[in-house]
Each structure stands twice: as structure tokens, then as C-alpha cells.
Amino acid sequence: MTILPWLLPHWQHLCDYSDQNRVPQALLISGNKGLGKLQLATHYAAALLCTDRQQNGLACTYCNSCLLLKAQSHPDFIQLQPEEPGKNITIDQVRQLISRLTLKPQFDQYRVIIIDPAELMNNAAANAFLKYLEEPTERTVMVLITAKPTRLLPTIVSRCQKIVINQPDKVIINSWLKQHTKDKDVNLLLNLAQNSPLLALDYAEADTLSLRNECFEAWLNISLQRQHPVMVAENWIKLSAPFLLTWLTTWVIDLIKCRYAINAEALYNPDFKERLQVLVEKIEPKGLYELYDLLLMRQQLLETSINKQCLFEEILITWANLNLRT
Numbered sequence: 001m002t003i004l005p006w007l008l009p010h011w012q013h014l015c016d017y018s019d020q021n022r023v024p025q026a027l028l029i030s031g032n033k034g035l036g037k038l039q040l041a042t043h044y045a046a047a048l049l050c051t052d053r054q055q056n057g058l059a060c061t062y063c064n065s066c067l068l069l070k071a072q073s074h075p076d077f078i079q080l081q082p083e084e085p086g087k088n089i090t091i092d093q094v095r096q097l098i099s100r101l102t103l104k105p106q107f108d109q110y111r112v113i114i115i116d117p118a119e120l121m122n123n124a125a126a127n128a129f130l131k132y133l134e135e136p137t138e139r140t141v142m143v144l145i146t147a148k149p150t151r152l153l154p155t156i157v158s159r160c161q162k163i164v165i166n167q168p169d170k171v172i173i174n175s176w177l178k179q180h181t182k183d184k185d186v187n188l189l190l191n192l193a194q195n196s197p198l199l200a201l202d203y204a205e206a207d208t209l210s211l212r213n214e215c216f217e218a219w220l221n222i223s224l225q226r227q228h229p230v231m232v233a234e235n236w237i238k239l240s241a242p243f244l245l246t247w248l249t250t251w252v253i254d255l256i257k258c259r260y261a262i263n264a265e266a267l268y269n270p271d272f273k274e275r276l277q278v279l280v281e282k283i284e285p286k287g288l289y290e291l292y293d294l295l296l297m298r299q300q301l302l303e304t305s306i307n308k309q310c311l312f313e314e315i316l317i318t319w320a321n322l323n324l325r326t
């Protein structure tokens, strides 16, 4: 169990809180997706619950508390998240949580609650939570996690100690990713993951590069009228919609960049440069911008329970028509 290298300064900060006996009642960890916010929160929770913390501040992994946590049955650890993907955290969930907190923690250590993603508390839930923060219970630490801190109530934010995880230095994430992936193109993985190291690692482990290449072939085939957009959409339903939308967006951005003869290193997909270059010659730039706008709008719908078949059909038919206009 180790702390990710780019999180070490933040970890030190958290350890200082414990060492100096000033553990905050509410902590807000913010930062982009794929930087390890939840991992940091979980390590901190484990350390606060552990009865035999190690010198580096990490939990011991063998005490009663650590074993209970590992078995997901620690009575003083609660993780609050939406009940279903795409839904909010509701006021009922927050009320239930608060009523549990009126009881004392079961053990002598702290009690830790992780709320992730905190911005998904709807208005009523956030207000109920704010009331709790005004009169918090003893030995209880709330850890809020968010990639979108501006969506939280300012009155909640102001009551939290803040840990802001910035985009790590590229040298650090590059060498970390090299240690964790074998024979992979680390730069390309990071490009595709828009510099998120954990997402890049997911890509490497799932052999996402070959999947992405297959999807790109299908996308090219649509432009050449060799594959029908509806058939491709049907094939894509079983794949991850956020991955696909990110890829499609980077292909379109790269097409626009190719149009303006920007050099290959500046592309998200430098390995597709030649094929993109051929493609862009026959497409109107106006249509590309329209497709780009459509992709951005549809990305916002990903958090809702959108029909994936319709989503991909709409995008791929727009793409097919764009190639017919010439």
C-alpha cells in the first residue's frame, strides 16, 4: 500500500493534521478525474481508523480496524454515493446518514464519512448536510470529494479544509506510468487519457489502444461509406460511452488541427496523423465545428441515463452526412 507519488505532498499535509491533533471535521478534496482523489481519501480514512498507524502515517493493515475496513464492515466508516449511476445523492440518504451520526462512534478512533462525488448532493441534500456541518458530532471526519468544486454550496466549501490536487508534473506521471505498464506507448496513453495517470493505466490494462484503433477504423469506414453508422452504433453500445466520446472528440479536434497544419506532436492522436490528413481534405470545416459542438453537448448528458444507441447513432449519422456533403 503506497501513496501515488504526485499525492505525497498532500499526504504529508494530512499526516500533519493527525500528528498535530487537529484533524479537520470536514475536508474537501478537489481535482480532475483520474488523479487519485478517492485513493487519497481512503488511505486517510484507514489511517484515522487504524489503532497502529505506521511511521509513514499509513494504516497498519493488520489491526482489528484495518481488517474490518478491508472486509467492508467497519461500523465507523461510511461511504455515501448516488444509489444508482447517473442519479443524485438524495436528502433521504443524507438524513439517514445524519441519524446514524447521532450515535457515538463504536470504537475509540475517529469515524470517517466519504462523500463522493460531493457535487451530486442535490439542493435539499446539500442544505441538510450544511445543517449537520453547523453542529457536527464528535470524532467525526467528513471527506468530500469532487472534480467540480464550483458546483458545491459556497457555505459548505467555506466550512471545509481544502486539499486541491493540481495536474501533476508530466515527468512524474510519465515515470510512474512506465513502471506500471510494460511495452506500452506511455506518451500516447497519457495523450489519450488527457494526462490523467490513473485513466492512462486503465487504458493500458484493458488494452484500450487496440480497441481504440478498431473504433477508429470503423469511424473511417463510415466516412468511406464502407460501414453503416447505425451498425457501428450497435457495436459500440457494449463499450464504455465516456471512453468513446472522449476518443471521438479528440479525433475531431485533431481533424481541425490538421486542417490548420498544426504539427503532429500537438495532436492527441499523432499515430493517426496521416489518415486524418487525407480525411480532412474533403470535409468542410464548418461541419467539423458543428460535430465538435454536438460531442461537447452529448458529453454533458453522460451523467444522465441516456440511451447509448441513440447517442451513437446521432453522432455517427452526423459524421456520415458530413462526409457526404462534399
Ligand SMILES: [Zn+2]
Pocket: 049, 050, 051, 052, 053, 059, 060, 061, 062, 063, 064, 065, 066
Ligand atoms: Zn491498522
